[in-house]
Amino acid sequence: MTLFDTSPRTTDLRARLAAFMDEYIYPNEAEFHRQVNEGNRWEHVQLIEDLKPRAREQGLWNLFLPPASDPNGKFGPGLTNLEYAPLCEVMGRVWWAPEVFNCNAPDTGNMEVLARYGTPEQQEQWLIPLLNGEIRSAFSMTEPEVASSDATNIQASIARDGDEYVINARKWWTSGAGDPRCAVSIFMGKTDPQAERHLQQSMILVPMNAPGVTIERMLTVFGYDDAPHGHAEMTFENVRVPAGSILLGEGRGFEIAQGRLGPGRIHHCMRLIGQAERALELMIERAASRVAFGKPLAAHQHVREAIAHSRMEIDQARLLTLQAAHMMDTVGNKAARGQIAAIKVVAPNVALRVIDRAIQVFGGAGVSQDTPLANMYAQARTLRLADGPDIVHTETVAKEELRRQGVDLGRR
Known part of the structure; x- marks a missing residue:
């Protein structure tokens, strides 16, 4: 068994998630946008509300809570970060899909905080309704x-x-x-x-x-x-x-933030990898179907290079993210801080490059509302800032590496 083999339950859940996406999410992307854009844009989307009971009936609900946040398995299936990561990638392929499974940010991070640090009274008032999808x-x-x-x-x-x-x-x-x-x-x-x-x-x-x-x-x-x-x-x-x-008490804000942001960054990165995978699939479909200068785009060397580099970069980013998830599960968030920081830099930048290549292959359609690429690009670019900008995370990676090599940074 290799380090990142999926567990049987992850394999099963991933297959069921992928089938759910095929049946209910991808065919309804246009309907989602239609419902958002008619009437009051700041009302709930009925499509999502209609799909939630289906997801819950199929056991695809509250998949995100790791044992560290829910040691008694009271609130969810108790998947580890490594087990959940491939599922997060599947859901991330469509930006609004995670809410269907009650696995969307910032609710997931907030529920982890309440599960890990909340009092029984706080959990009763806020966590239970969140886990039930009754509030946001x-x-x-x-x-x-x-x-x-x-x-x-x-x-x-x-x-x-x-x-x-x-x-x-x-x-x-x-x-x-x-x-x-x-x-x-x-x-x-x-x-x-x-x-x-x-x-x-x-x-x-x-x-x-x-x-x-x-x-x-x-x-x-x-x-x-x-x-x-x-x-x-x-x-x-x-x-x-x-x-x-x-x-948790006064003065514990940073302690809570580190407990919250570690898993949240894994989730963000795996969703980004899901978006990059989808962008690559769209790029290949377009390259195979469009003709320029007398031959399919896929027959042009620069397009094939774009496909090859995208494949290699996505796989690298995924492996790095799975390594961080594995370390969080085995040695804890604090010991994995360098790996968590690294993926928070790598995943958004990889996603941006892949999505950008797909946009280039699509031409004008790539920046229009006819494909999800423009929205995906905006989200990926934003995640170079959310949960800390690149420079903060690169500093963390550098400091962890210097310490590992025995360099005393002191208070510098």
Whole structure:
């Protein structure tokens, strides 16, 4: 058995997922866009709601929680990160598909946080409805007025006042906030600005309907608004929540963030690999069917080179991501931080190159709404920023390698 052989249950789930995608997702891509674009764009999409019961009946639901987040198998099938990764790739081939299986960001990361760090009361109030697909959630971390590549810059205030916390902040790129079913946001801010640098921050649960929570505007990504999911700029003005809303305790924000972002980055990277695979398939279909200068595009050397480089790069990115997933399962997120950082740089850049080649082979159609390529490109480019920009992750990889080679960085 090789290191990355899939387990029997992953093989079975992957086959069932692929069949579900073939039967219900790919044939409905045009219908999804039709439903989003008619009427109020910020209402739920009925197509997705109709498909969720089918996915749940087939056991394709809440696949994402690893044993570390759900040690007793209370909330899901208990797949490891390595077992889940191939499934995430399949779902990622269509950007809206993960929600059908209740495996979409930011809900997956938020559910992992609640499963791993939440109190029984917090789990009852928020986790169970999320696991049942009854509500959606958001994650409020980034701020427009500071360089968010350094999360210690966060200026959001979480101040204790008796039995409550008072929250004041301006946040943006709060993904998921546009959905009318978004009921709660996990919010990161400072509880003690005088504490040690990485102990100033805390995470707290904020109901979206709390007085003082305002969505100021929805942001676009290269012109896409990603409705009805969306990414919001929000203000929190003297928002009061019960003291029991704090997660894990004051000063534990960075600890929670590392627990949340590690699996989330694996998920992002595998979804990107799924998109790159689909882009390659589309590229080959186009190259085989279109004729230029008297022969099929596939007969032109530069097109074949594009196909070959795409195949090699995708396989490299997948193996690197599976290695990171394996390390997370066997030695933990902290020990795997260098590998997690590496895939967060590699996967979006590989996906961008492959999608770009596919666009080039399609010509004008590649940048139109007639193919999914333009939207895929916008998403892949955004993920070079989301969950930390490339430069932050390359710094992590370099520091881990220097330490491995015995170089003492001290406080530099």
